[in-house]
Amino acid sequence: MNPNGIASSDDLWQSIRHEAVVAGAIDPIFGSSLSSAILDHADLDSAVAYQIGGRLGKNSTERGRFAQIAREAFLAAPDLVEAASRDLRWITVRDPATMGLLLPLLNFKGYIALQVFRVSNWLWSNGRIDLALLLQSQSSDSLQVSIHPSARIGTPVFLDHATEIVVGRLVEIGDEVTILQRVTVGRKDALGGRAPRIGRGAYLSAGATILGDISIGDFAKIGAGAVVTKDVPAGCTAVGVPARLTNCPEQRVRV
Template identity: 60%
Template sequence: MAEAAIMASDSLWRKLRSEAQCAAAADPVFGKAVAGAILAHDDFAAALADLIGQRLGSGSTERARFTSFARDAFRSQPDLIETAGRDLQAIALRDPAIAELLPPLLHYKGYVALQAFRVSHWLWHRGHIDTALLFQNEASNVLQISIHPAASIGSSVYLDHATGIVIGANVVIGDEVTILQNVSIGRTSELPARSPRIGRGVFIGSGATILGDISIGDFAKIGADTVVTSDIPAGCTAVGNPVRLTNCPEPASAA
């Protein structure tokens, strides 16, 4: 993804507010919800923290608690907001069904679940284990997406459709990865139990399963319902069960 296509969080916030103002003017009914979600806040961090609280909390007390934890994380680690902005813009760049930023922010549960994970990851690495697991549990219950706080996920990541995604502890996912629904990424029962490492720009199709101490190379593609338990070279497409490779780049020596 070209760096020039990525706006800083301040510019992104101005664009979101502009989109929200247009939406509110065009639809008085929808406009009330937009005003509460976007226009009532001073910056992107406040709006995103409130959105996480609203989606994860089942009552006013729980919503306030989740919002407070998210605000603390964003205040303590501002690059979480820059990453959240990159994730949001990745959706607009890769999803042909949308052209604006406001709809995925307000309505794409994969985006909210990913930002809730980033807060839980921040909590986990500061020793707040129970609270981090609470974020994971509520995201799993409410959004049907379970990402362990001990996973590591890069920026500009897009969870498309997202229902049924499970990402286990210590999984490593690089930048610019796209993951569709019903994907499982985690460890096997074999010891030592180690987790997959997903490279930059990887596309993972719906229903795929990626297990064990393996690496998926940069810009590889994993087909729908594929089961992967061994390394996939960079640039290759993996399909089927047992897996087979197609469309691999020619070796440099052959070129």
């Protein structure tokens, strides 16, 4: 446990291993798959790298290559491992149906897609542009989540269901954000202009589209299917096409 009371990646990993041992004892058929996925690994970064390789690679060579890229990033930037730890813990906070850490690590493709982005963003920031874009492409093909490596995403973040999510170039997403399926966030003009900024604690519902040089305030909510092209103040809810404001703390009434 670190000084601010949040479980470290090492603490989290011990909890995951314990869950794996218990699960294997209860269901030996499921447990047979846990050695390579969990028990053969010494730490969380190794297990997450293994999952990235397994999700992105189409054969053993590709799986090994993508896992090695992730391991390299985690070794060079330990903050990526702590981000992976916080993202995993956040799933248990945001999803009432999730009772532990093991199954999200193994089964939630949104979690792995987010870690693929974090690795690609590290590559992008270190000038390895082509490899960063390759990871984005593989994530889009294999996981149906396409996040441009130049985006900035805080932690923790939860990609729930994580199908047909697109986050474009230079988008900024704050901490504690939840994004559901079929959400698009990007610039209006693909050739230029600022991208949206998503504030802390925002909730982007299924099918929402957020475009242009706009800000979504802290703890704002974007309704299902809403199309947002103007600022949404903190704490407000935006619904409809085009989006209109409702439930604002200061009773604002239009986007």
